[in-house]
Amino acid sequence: MQPSAVLKKIRAGETVVTAKSCYTDPELVEIIASSGYDAVWICLEHKRGDASMVYALIQACRLGGADALIRVKPSNYTDVLHLIEAGARGIMLPRVKHVDEVREVVSAMKFPPLGARGFDGIHAEADFGRIPPAEYLAKANDENFLVVQIEEPEVVPYVDEIAATPGVDVLFVGPADLTLGLGKFGKTDDPEVRVILQSVADACARHGKVAAIPCAPEQVKGYHDMGFRFFNVISDFRCVSTGMKAARAAVQL
Known part of the structure; x- marks a missing residue:
């Protein structure tokens, strides 16, 4: 069993850095995974792929040496089971409103x-x-991790309870949906939003969990100072979009 790169960093008290893949291309995912990131965030919330393609994306993460972190909103347990059996180390749970979810x-x-x-x-x-069953059971429980997204205003009262829940490893703030739900889209410096961000970091510190957020590389230090220790800093879309614009703008004939 391939051990979790993310959990290795977390257990060592180190910062986790991840990248998001927006496109269903195994070769591209392998490039990201082999570029030094701890995990590749693969979204099955805003994207859909057939089972064979999703399996190939998870394989690409394994080949590249990074964890596959799959965002999915399960309708039942089988929506999660086949992903982790395929080798995804992490599950990201979006749009949570209550701790029971x-x-x-x-x-x-x-x-x-x-x-x-x-x-x-x-x-x-x-x-x-090839792993003896008893060893597999223990390793699977030890190497799989759960990332809970804090992005619905309704979930804010449950942040501490979620952080205290056994089996939860990371609380991942979704700034876009959180500010959208608050009627303050994109205003991550708004005082109300900052209070929520700090409450997530504080709850994680109290319960030995990790606070996470997507942000630009230059924003990492500020969030790190707040107590965040897990950052998604880039996506393949951002690389392609900014690279294409920059190259075209540089050609002035």
């Missing part, structure tokens, strides 16, 4: 006694049946 996903991800996950030991996560 989080507990259901923890139950789907973790084998007993930590959850209620069912056993099937022949997939990529289990090294295709």
